[in-house]
């Protein structure tokens with residue numbers, strides 16, 4: 001029973017230590033990741049119904065394909081990868097560590113045979129003199145050697161860049177650190193969106209994932225929003241001028257701060273990114289029979305309720321109507337009116353022709369008074385894990401450079417009276433090292 | 448909105464045409480070199496390719512300068528046309544390293560065609576050639592770091608792919624000819640052992656570059672939108688490519704994954720790379736605007 005048990009745990013351990021598993025996982029992650037790039041993620045059910053049949057939707061839904069990067073099986077693959085990584089490292093690291101911490105100081109016959117680079121030559125002098133000469137030589141030309149005496153012979157050992165053996169483990173550790181950073185971010189962070197109209201402010205936002213309201217701990221006020229255009233009419237820059245207020249008091253340094261795309265504002269761990277904007281239009285509603293005009297302020301596509309029930313929505317707005325309605329000029333809006341009983345009608349309002357709506361013959365007459373204010377749309381992010389992620393990324397680059405471009409080079413010398421045997425090896429780029437090694441040997445012969 | 452005031456930079460366009468002609472000539476001379484094994488011809492092939500490279504470098508520089516004169520100054524890396532041109536340039540740069548540092552000139556016959564293909568496609572199919580102003584989302588130095596590292600990485604993978612194709616051809620001929628060394632064009636190829644090693648070396652250069660490319664992309668996304676990773680199709684595909692090459696590197700540690708399987712994996716990796724670069728824009732939708 002116990003042997004069976006042990007063999008099971010051994011088998012499990014071996015399974016997790018195997019490089020075949022890593023390759024399968026890497027390929028598996030690559031292939032499954034494709035699914036989420038073909039099926040649109042986190043779209044609305046309406047949109048899915050447009051593309052797929054109900055039964056397909058049911059199958060995709062149960063497989064988690066509509067949010068596959070957060071599905072249980074994708075997360076499981078990532079966990080397997082992590083366990084695999086840790087297991088492999090636990091198994092291999094001690095051996096590599098030993099090579100770094102306790103190098104083989106003495107080149108015996110066995111080691112000499114295993115080395116592909118060796119040179120043997122005669123030099124005048126007794127062992128102690130040669131030892132001192134070689135020590136000075138290696139210190140100058142390669143690296144300071146460690147000296148060991150065995151049976152009247154001297155052994156020198158010198159090495160370079162032994163730490164690069166750890167490169168692979170630095171890379172693997174970095175992956176785990178990045179995962180930790182991502183987990184910190186998704187546990188303690190929040191993502192959302194706020195919309196602020198010029199002259200107004202916000203003090204909280206709604207987390208997109210949990211639906212909870214997150215208190216900023218301060219308020220953020222928008223003084224002004226601006227758009228700048230290229231001469232061609234393409235947008236050049238979107239600017240929001242924001243002020244952070246704490247207990248109603250502006251925070252020094254964060255008064256009227258300009259933020260643009262690619263230059264966000266961060267305060268107390270929460271960052272605001274310029275993301276979108278819109279305009280507030282002013283309409284006036286009058287009763288055909290007379291009476292006081294009623295002013296309406298509305299953003300594009302946002303319903304506003306009207307006195308006496310019903311809604312108005314600005315479906316579209318254009319700065320110049322002439323391409324659409326020849327003979328007319330100036331700004332225009334298309335408004336959809338929904339009455340209390342549900343009937344809809346749409347009307348066009350022209351800023352330059354306030355009489356235009358008269359001909360519709362409705363009980364109310366609308367005019368378009370133009371744009372009054374902008375509002376700005378800001379992405380809000382709080383991610384305390386992001387620095388851990390960057391730390392992991394930096395480690396990864398360092399580790400990859402160590403693993404790929406640095407080579408652990410070792411040189412041994414066995415010195416007896418009148419004779420020196422030189423041996424060497426490198427963990428990478430052996431041909432390159434051979435050139436260097438032969439050069440060393442040549443110089444040594446001339447000593 | 449096709450109403451932009453597009454201004455056609457004429458001079459750099461002409462230089463790009465010369466570049467294309469040079470790469471075409473270089474490819475032809477490389478093929479002659481394969482057939483007649485004359486060292487002088489090989490040298491001529493390389494020199495023609497480098498001449499194209501120099502002209503292209505000047506043209507890219509000029510286009511950069513022209514964009515400043517037009518008052519929309521930005522590095523010439525902002526649309527599909529410009530990125531394909533830069534990709535071609537990177538491929539020749541990587542070839543130059545293999546040629547001049549590692550001394551395997553003949554690899555050019557299988558690498559220069561990729562650069563030529565890029566230029567021809569850019570000139571014929573994508574050529575409005577116009578310098579457009581940058582939309583606000585692209586106005587960041589991160590764009591520069593991100594695009595340059597990614598494309599240098601892709602170019603290294605292109606070299607690995609070219610070398611792998613050579614490997615497969617050579618290995619097949621050697622197999623067919625028994626142990627007698629293969630004759631004809633293939634005899635010019637470096638040995639299978641060298642080709643295999645070159646494949647590994649090219650990926651060893653490409654992988655860190657791709658890694659930095661992905662990281663700078665994430666850093667930029669975080670800086671611009673507050674999310675370093677959003678599983679957008681382009682991001683995901685770059686990660687897929689990264690997984691494939693990571694698998695390649697690990698497969699070298701287990702028996703049997705050098706030589707032929709490694710060559711096939713490398714070619715697969717490059718197909719994925721090209722899909723990541725072009726397929727995603729042309730077939731899928733997402734945040735990245737190239738080719739939009």
Ligand code: HEM
Nearest residue numbers: 019022025081084085088168171175400403693696697700
């Ligand atoms: C499933 C998880 C993984 C496991 C179990 C694993 C395991 C290993 C092992 C055992 C080695 C060889 C170490 C040696 O003996 O020298 C290695 C090398 C390496 N691994 Fe991983 N690895 C994993 C994932 C990754 C990932 C995702 C990357 C991505 C960057 C990576 C990058 C590397 C690199 C760059 C090397 C060195 C390759 C070379 O020297 O050519 N590993 N890995």
